[in-house]
Amino acid sequence: MRLTAREIYDKLINEDRITELEGQIKFYLGDVSIIVKQRDVVGNIMQEWLHGWLDNNDIEYAPSENTQMPPDFFLNPDDRTVNLLEVKAFNRSGTPGFDIADFRMYQSEIIEKPYMLDVEYLVFGYDMSDDGIVTIKDVWLKKVWEITRRMEEWPIKMLHGSFDYCDIVDNANIMKEKSIILVGEPFLLDDDLRNNAIKWVERANSSDTACLDIV
Amino acid sequence: MRLTAREIYDKLINEDRITELEGQIKFYLGDVSIIVKQRDVVGNIMQEWLHGWLDNNDIEYAPSENTQMPPDFFLNPDDRTVNLLEVKAFNRSGTPGFDIADFRMYQSEIIEKPYMLDVEYLVFGYDMSDDGIVTIKDVWLKKVWEITRRMEEWPIKMLHGSFDYCDIVDNANIMKEKSIILVGEPFLLDDDLRNNAIKWVERANSSDTACLDIV
Numbered sequence: 001m002r003l004t005a006r007e008i009y010d011k012l013i014n015e016d017r018i019t020e021l022e023g024q025i026k027f028y029l030g031d032v033s034i035i036v037k038q039r040d041v042v043g044n045i046m047q048e049w050l051h052g053w054l055d056n057n058d059i060e061y062a063p064s065e066n067t068q069m070p071p072d073f074f075l076n077p078d079d080r081t082v083n084l085l086e087v088k089a090f091n092r093s094g095t096p097g098f099d100i101a102d103f104r105m106y107q108s109e110i111i112e113k114p115y116m117l118d119v120e121y122l123v124f125g126y127d128m129s130d131d132g133i134v135t136i137k138d139v140w141l142k143k144v145w146e147i148t149r150r151m152e153e154w155p156i157k158m159l160h161g162s163f164d165y166c167d168i169v170d171n172a173n174i175m176k177e178k179s180i181i182l183v184g185e186p187f188l189l190d191d192d193l194r195n196n197a198i199k200w201v202e203r204a205n206s207s208d209t210a211c212l213d214i215v
Numbered sequence: 216m217r218l219t220a221r222e223i224y225d226k227l228i229n230e231d232r233i234t235e236l237e238g239q240i241k242f243y244l245g246d247v248s249i250i251v252k253q254r255d256v257v258g259n260i261m262q263e264w265l266h267g268w269l270d271n272n273d274i275e276y277a278p279s280e281n282t283q284m285p286p287d288f289f290l291n292p293d294d295r296t297v298n299l300l301e302v303k304a305f306n307r308s309g310t311p312g313f314d315i316a317d318f319r320m321y322q323s324e325i326i327e328k329p330y331m332l333d334v335e336y337l338v339f340g341y342d343m344s345d346d347g348i349v350t351i352k353d354v355w356l357k358k359v360w361e362i363t364r365r366m367e368e369w370p371i372k373m374l375h376g377s378f379d380y381c382d383i384v385d386n387a388n389i390m391k392e393k394s395i396i397l398v399g400e401p402f403l404l405d406d407d408l409r410n411n412a413i414k415w416v417e418r419a420n421s422s423d424t425a426c427l428d429i430v
Contacts, residue, residue, distance in 0.1 A: 025240065027238065027240045028239060029238030029264055029349060031271065032267045032271050036240070036260050041259065045251050048242070048251060049247060134244060
């Protein structure tokens, strides 16, 4: 069976009632078994859980070979330019802080594969009780421009390390505001970036505006 | 029952034969259960596992209230200056890269609590197969000066972030060489650090050398 990202979202919410389920992480080694109570672990395993869920529900997909870049799942294995799904998760009691992509890889890839801008982000807001009981408080289906926001200096929010601006990070205000990645702004720090942005803007300007579903 | 760090190490190795055990991390949410295959998760849960192991074996301890600083376990709850145990774990197929402590907290704490230098580090070198089977390849019991090493500029290996020198990290050559934290060397970057180092050296010089078990 093939489903779109939206159909998967609807099934999780309405059929499976995912926000009413309970879960747990267990670790055993030899005779000793423990309930894992580390909240940040959940963020890393929701993608693996969705693998299991898709399998359990006989929903077709091709997994991604590049774990560094979106998407995690090609929901149409015959056409890897449509119906792309990326899974993210964050502790609902805190602030979303997940990486969206390596910035340089991302800005380079959207030149060649502009359909990557259409990846659907399935975002889980989870909770873990002090006893280690995992629940899903919220689920969102968003586009990348709905989960990033402007920083003061840059058009998208980025974490920067010592020597490089490396990651696009999510929007702390995922529920509050929408913004769009503006290419051609002052984050164009070097010639490569600038050239890629110019190419991108050219392509964007020459594209069929009917394809743009930005409201 | 009370055991020393060395007795715990011996029991794990010789009685429990920990290096022959197999383990697994499982996560379920609703009807979907998966085997977690993320190697870095193991590093974070070996401390929780040791909690369970100590409980299963009726070994006394008081857990630490400050997760930022060593030790994880006070093995003599009546005297929190002796028999201190800290747990670390790293992927044995890679390079050890765990944090030992926040550097500024650590250098400040050893002034007031010089016995903290005697904390025993129980270090697990784990492996996870592609199927998610966890095994423990090696276990070490080390002092802090046995798991740090000199960097070119500093007497101990440190990770430094954008604005601060913040973490003492482990020795990539845990098996190869021994080195000692030398206080009074060029990592004395500001007055606080320098003053603390002077106090520390004064104390060290005035202490009973019979207490020092450094070979």
